[in-house]
Amino acid sequence: xxxxxxxxxxxxxxxxxxxxxxxxxxxxxxxxxxxxxxxxxxxxxxxxxxxxxxxxxxxxxxxxxxxxxxxxxxxxxxxxxxxxxxxxxxxxxxxxxxxxxxxxxxxxxxxxxxxxxxxxxxxxxxxxxxxxxxxxxxxxxxxxxxxxxxxxxxxxxxxxxxxxxxxxxxxxxxxxxxxxxxxxxxxxxxxxxxxxxxxxxxxxxxxxxxxxxxxxxxxxxxxxxxxxxxxxxxxxxxxxxxxxxxxxxxxxxxxxxxxxxxxxxxxxxxxxxxxxxxxxxxxxxxxxxxxxxxxxxxxxxxxxxxxxxx
Numbered sequence: 001x002x003x004x005x006x007x008x009x010x011x012x013x014x015x016x017x018x019x020x021x022x023x024x025x026x027x028x029x030x031x032x033x034x035x036x037x038x039x040x041x042x043x044x045x046x047x048x049x050x051x052x053x054x055x056x057x058x059x060x061x062x063x064x065x066x067x068x069x070x071x072x073x074x075x076x077x078x079x080x081x082x083x084x085x086x087x088x089x090x091x092x093x094x095x096x097x098x099x100x101x102x103x104x105x106x107x108x109x110x111x112x113x114x115x116x117x118x119x120x121x122x123x124x125x126x127x128x129x130x131x132x133x134x135x136x137x138x139x140x141x142x143x144x145x146x147x148x149x150x151x152x153x154x155x156x157x158x159x160x161x162x163x164x165x166x167x168x169x170x171x172x173x174x175x176x177x178x179x180x181x182x183x184x185x186x187x188x189x190x191x192x193x194x195x196x197x198x199x200x201x202x203x204x205x206x207x208x209x210x211x212x213x214x215x216x217x218x219x220x221x222x223x224x225x226x227x228x229x230x231x232x233x234x235x236x237x238x239x240x241x242x243x244x245x246x247x248x249x250x251x252x253x254x255x256x257x258x259x260x261x262x263x264x265x266x267x268x269x270x271x272x273x274x275x276x277x278x279x280x281x282x283x284x285x286x287x288x289x290x291x292x293x294x295x296x297x298x299x300x301x302x303x304x305x306x307x308x309x310x
Contacts, residue, residue, distance in 0.1 A: 006049050010057050013041035018064045021076065025069045036184050042084025043189045047091045047198065054085045079111040087189060097203040101186045109178030116174060132166040172242040207260035211250055216298040219247040252287055255294030261303050
């Protein structure tokens with residue numbers, strides 16, 4: 001009886017995955033939304049039935065992907081199916097929300113790395129170089145447009161320099177996309193499983209997010225190296241270009257968490273810190289102040305001082 005229920009549920013979720021993949025592949029605008037839901041059938045099935053049935057559903061998804069879109073859609077089933085398997089198993093083991101997020105982030109990052117290597121080894125193309133070439137074409141078009149209006153395109157020189165360095169940003173782009181996919185999948189799957197009546201661990205409140213103090217030293221070291229400079233194309237240059245923006249984001253997240261914590265302690269409306277985030281994203285120079293707050297919190301435990309002052 002149990003096996004019958006497992007097979008029935010597996011067939012149902014396989015059908016759901018096939019419909020979602022079909023929409024994602026052939027319906028452009030709606031597909032931009034359904035792509036985020038592709039791991040959900042694997043998460044639900046693995047959480048309810050275990051890892052072995054989850055692998056069976058994953059194997060079936062390859063066949064469904066091949067029927068729907070041929071060889072091109074099999075990597076999609078591989079990437080989102082593996083992430084769903086890992087997240088479903090971590091949920092089933094009742095691990096913390098951060099553990100589920102880290103597991104999903106690692107799987108997505110490895111999958112993105114495999115996709116990148118597939119482009120380089122199989123197709124012989126570097127995706128970052130393709131992106132740089134496409135952006136240069138757009139900049140050249142903008143420059144010629146400005147020239148036709150009698151304006152100089154010298155202001156685009158900084159953009160050209162930035163585009164030339166895009167090819168070195170493959171590692172940080174892979175990690176960034178992996179983390180973004182993990183966060184979105186974690187949030188959607190949490191609310192879905194709760195809606196289905198399951199008890200799963202959420203992510204801790206954003207105000208309690210805190211990175212290890214060692215990140216402060218990493219940031220300071222990379223900042224000094226960036227100020228000293230490195231020869232373009234060298235290993236040190238690639239390391240700086242990839243680690244520096246990643247560490248800046250981490251420090252900024254730490255600073256924003258402090259702002260949320262302060263508003264929570266002072267019983268300020270939740271709309272205020274959310275509005276601050278929106279303003280900081282729009283007015284980029286304010287990120288410097290946010291990073292300073294993050295640095296102080298990492299170095300001197302600012303949140304502890306705020307709670308003691310209260």
